[in-house]
Amino acid sequence: MTRKVILAGNWKMYKTVGESVALVARLKETLADVKGREILVCPPFTTLYAVAKALQGSNIQVGGQNLYPAEEGAYTGEVSPKMLLDVGCSCVILGHSERRQYFQESDQFVNQKLKVALEYGLKPILCVGETLEQRGEGRQKTVVSMQVERGLQEIPAEAMKDVAIAYEPIWAIGTGHTATPEQADEMHAVIRNNLSGLYGDQLAQGVCIMYGGSVKPGNVDDLMAQPEVDGALVGGASLDAESFARIVRFQS
Numbered sequence: 001m002t003r004k005v006i007l008a009g010n011w012k013m014y015k016t017v018g019e020s021v022a023l024v025a026r027l028k029e030t031l032a033d034v035k036g037r038e039i040l041v042c043p044p045f046t047t048l049y050a051v052a053k054a055l056q057g058s059n060i061q062v063g064g065q066n067l068y069p070a071e072e073g074a075y076t077g078e079v080s081p082k083m084l085l086d087v088g089c090s091c092v093i094l095g096h097s098e099r100r101q102y103f104q105e106s107d108q109f110v111n112q113k114l115k116v117a118l119e120y121g122l123k124p125i126l127c128v129g130e131t132l133e134q135r136g137e138g139r140q141k142t143v144v145s146m147q148v149e150r151g152l153q154e155i156p157a158e159a160m161k162d163v164a165i166a167y168e169p170i171w172a173i174g175t176g177h178t179a180t181p182e183q184a185d186e187m188h189a190v191i192r193n194n195l196s197g198l199y200g201d202q203l204a205q206g207v208c209i210m211y212g213g214s215v216k217p218g219n220v221d222d223l224m225a226q227p228e229v230d231g232a233l234v235g236g237a238s239l240d241a242e243s244f245a246r247i248v249r250f251q252s
């Protein structure tokens with residue numbers, strides 16, 4: 001069973017249109033020969049159109065960082081799946097810890113978003129991860145398993161080929177404190193075990209489980225060498241072309 005390998009950049013609230021286009025122009029050039037790895041950039045909404053246009057015909061996909069689970073409507077400030085597709089997105093990050101933490105997104109809401117994304121043909125990356133406090137109390141496995149199970153509620157097995165999971169321990173995001181490769185691998189195995197319980201072992205073996213949290217050129221090789229780590233969701237280090245390109249070209 002070969003799993004997809006996904007290297008994704010989550011740009012968060014960084015980059016103007018000019019900066020975004022310059023960054024992807026460089027990535028398009030330096031990563032043109034990469035095969036067998038899915039490369040994804042997730043810029044802010046305001047630069048998606050320009051980025052997708054600049055990447056047309058390349059091996060780099062474009063994704064949103066969030067969506068609102070309705071086609072259109074009176075939802076001031078929100079962006080719909082139809083709009084993401086319209087500007088050239090094929091993927092969407094859902095349930096990022098910053099959304100959960102700062103915008104009170106619940107597992108139920110994230111699940112609703114996941115369903116709608118799939119309905120529209122956007123491939124979701126479902127983010128899960130525990131806080132430092134939860135890890136301190138030894139509850140990381142329970143917390144993450146719950147997020148996986150609730151996030152995937154009523155998602156049918158046949159849709160799972162388009163779903164990736166990102167394990168992002170909150171204490172490792174933007175802090176420079178990466179999980180050790182062993183810690184990441186252990187939690188990925190827990191997630192795969194959850195998937196196995198929900199969908200059976202064969203399907204679980206095929207799901208791409210990415211790691212996120214201070215992934216850098218200097219630690220990506222060791223993380224990707226772990227048997228259960230299939231990809232990376234990269235924040236800070238994806239804002240620089242050379243550093244993201246090195247991550248995409250991880251060696252393991």
Ligand code: PGA
Pocket residue numbers: 010168172173174175176212213214215233234235236237
């Ligand atoms: P980081 O962010 O790489 O800057 O830690 C990862 C993420 O939040 O997806």
